[in-house]
Amino acid sequence: MTLCFLVGLAWALVFSPADYQQGDTVRIMYVHVPAAWMALFVYLNLALAGASLLIWRHPLAGVAAEACAPIGACFTFLALATGSLWGKPMWGTWWVWDARLTSVLILFFLYLGYMALTNAFEDQERGRRAGAVLALVGVINLPIIKFSVDWWNTLHQPASISRIGTPAIHSSMLWPLLIMALAFTFFFIVVLIQRMRGELVAARLRALGRLSVEGR
């Protein structure tokens, strides 16, 4: 993870060329785009974990879903904030209510709503199940975000990486972008495992506490 970040950062900040139209602001892309990808990817994980919690009732799925939410919220916030910092010099505005930006803002609120709902129940298991339902309903937002740039006329540019055929971006910019995306993915996995382990230890603590209260 650290190696990926170091290589990615060096490439993004020093070795990759400035854009002929956007100048050096194009370097914001190397944090903005991976953050936005991760915002969607983490939500997909959250929804899948929620689905397996509802279908197979596996307790670990609830732990995973709950661990995903704050990470995803952070990535979504970063996508919005860095997008804003990119939008100001390039579009001349911090924010517009267009389809892409608004749908990502809704994604951010979905994360916050999931966390609030999951924590609102006395019974942790019920909270996680209610959160999972919300997460699954919110999945409808993912294709809306993905295709918002094609369906509506927006200020945001359309996809340039996942186009059929060759990406519309030169390899001198594509490579650092992909390495940064890899670094972000590793970061997600590391923090996810960290948070899940923390939750499992907490569950054991609760069980021990209950045991000692009941006199073993």
Place this chain on the structure above:
Amino acid sequence: MAEFFAMGGYAGYVWGSYLLTAIILLALFTVSQRNLRRRQRELEALRALAPHRRERRRVEKEERA
């Protein structure tokens, strides 16, 4: 060097986004790590107070040996 830091006149925007990203990701990592460590310490303390039956048996066996 100064040219590098100026980022073609967009220093605030470019460095601002990298700084913000670094702060948020580091904070998330630190909070998660600290939570895990704190709980692990609590668990260790509880275990020391009332060792698990399996562990108690192991300790007894070791003492006998």
